[in-house]
Amino acid sequence: MKFSFEEHSHRRFNPFTGSYVQVSPHRSKRPWQGQQEKIVKSEPVTYDPECFLCPGNTRVGGEVNPDYTSTFVFTNDFGALTQDIPSGSYEEGDFFKAKSERGVCKVICFSPDHSKTIPQLNQEEVFDVVKTWKKEYLELSELEFINYVQIFENKGEVMGCSNPHPHGQIWAQESIPDEPLKKQQKFLEYYQGKGKNMVTEYVQAELVKKERIIYENDSFVVLVPFWAVWPFEAMIAPKSHIESLAKMSESQMADLADAYRTLTIKYDRLFDVSFPYSAGIHQAPTDGREHPEWDLHMVFYPPLLRSATVKKFMVGYEMLANPQRDLTAEKAAGILRDL
């Protein structure tokens, strides 16, 4: 018997973060008796008078949204990070270390239309979203105390999204958070050791192999990373060096919008349901330093596993020990490519 990726349990290494994933391909046959998600297939309305994000409506904080026609950005009324706090730090012995954290939390409405999601917007509209991201990234970088800008989107009730109106968020802050910090360290090590960029080198290696590619256009590749954790996890990564949104040309932005739309359209087709996910961009910190080691890339973490109602639970073993998946990255990529 020869060891095979498609049949035998193995661990794969993630060079972007230094972590591992446990892959158990034989486990796909396991019967599922547990929780089923509910499918909400209500007829969506283009305007909801109760929605905090629709044009012209009053938000929780009392402010009134303008009659916006494209994207619309505002500061989160219940942001986890705020600017107006006193700074302080607390350190006692080896175990009690804490520090105040200033930041800015914003909400980006992707469209005035309450009923739409990214895959249902046209290319021009998604292009507007990307342009808005760039504008926000540039503005937030100007703030002296902001050293990292996290742009992300939670889509679907199962992903804790409390409002179906198409929107994403930005949390920008003083510290570089754990996940991008791991990448920062690995990318820098690689750059210093090889004089090359880890992300684009990886993309080039995947373009040769072709096994995990879902889609490509002039500037970007959509792929399932070799070390993917979530069943249909995907990454949109550039073919050549792009440090951050700040450095993106119009045509690169259009290509990112195209890749984002194409992937999410495929996702919606997968189980014939509006596909839930958390997605976001990892890119150069805004700490005032040069970051030639960084390439912007967008990651998608969708929870559904086998159908619109059966998701992957990252629980016991995964929380306590190591992320685990059943389906191989190659299988997932093949399924998404063919849709």
Add this chain to the structure above:
Amino acid sequence: MKFSFEEHSHRRFNPFTGSYVQVSPHRSKRPWQGQQEKIVKSEPVTYDPECFLCPGNTRVGGEVNPDYTSTFVFTNDFGALTQDIPSGSYEEGDFFKAKSERGVCKVICFSPDHSKTIPQLNQEEVFDVVKTWKKEYLELSELEFINYVQIFENKGEVMGCSNPHPHGQIWAQESIPDEPLKKQQKFLEYYQGKGKNMVTEYVQAELVKKERIIYENDSFVVLVPFWAVWPFEAMIAPKSHIESLAKMSESQMADLADAYRTLTIKYDRLFDVSFPYSAGIHQAPTDGREHPEWDLHMVFYPPLLRSATVKKFMVGYEMLANPQRDLTAEKAAGILRDL
């Protein structure tokens, strides 16, 4: 305005793993319009003819469970890790690194009674569970290829538990998984640097402060760690050095059972619902080396946030950047202590 833990956003450091948590205490006031969990309050039956775990029933794999009266352990019929695979490894360039992983997955039924959960079992019955863990840990350590034994429990549908019959699992394997490996490194550094154990030193520091203690008995303390991530996260940790289950005396095992019962009884009272969580034990690897730097401790990661139906979602920002919580560790500990 002075910086205060109870009011202002801050980051806390976890010295056990080297990671951070973003705390946003002011955010507790945020209204919740998102997904609500369903409460399943069916009249539970002591025996379910359809259950794979009840005594005398036939399992998915075709085997018949014995008429057990206390705990019962068997090898998982759909284990993510198995023994009988060929070994192999794959390494190509900087990006493609994988290795076969052998292991053993077991299921431990905590009681023959289908309707019971840990907080509903008596002290003697939970003591039996702890003794079973010790027996399994010892047996698995004997297997030359097993270097780490992860004991855990997923409780509740929301935690991906596919069967309400009271049970836990053991996944034992060749590699030390990521989470215990981080602790292994931190504990060893601390031990080599100070000649002391990080876990018991931490417990002693918390016993002086008293702010985050929920409960204690002769051998163990139940506390909310300063760097807790989940809203009502807790840890059961020893007052003095206990490397692993292998080294536990009868009275220490009885005390661990008592702490486990007491905490889960409090949990059930919190929102008047059978409280979901993932829990498990981190302890010395079984790699044949001495591990004086390790102390066994049990961690509890429960998802509920505000009520039986509103959970904390670890999504967008948390997946992409950093875990985040609203409620402070001190508040959570106070609530659990007083129950």
